[in-house]
């Protein structure tokens with residue numbers, strides 16, 4: 753699984769809506785990709801925050817905003833990683 757795919761499946765992963773195969777793929781990726789692990793934590797926290805206020809889910813606009821930010825962050829970090837493998 754690539755980072756882009758992980759981002760696409762992330763909310764379903766958090767909500768336990770993935771089938772076993774996708775879930776295993778996601779877990780495998782999360783175990784090896786620090787960026788996506790951070791992403792998962794951040795998204796979980798944000799989701800928990802909304803739920804604690806009584807909302808069932810993130811408002812759709814808010815959710816897509818978040819994923820846009822996440823995708824850009826992942827893309828930036830991938831590019832940075834190519835330039836400097838130590839980071």
Ligand SMILES: [Zn+2]
Nearest residue numbers: 755785787788
């Ligand atoms: Zn990743």
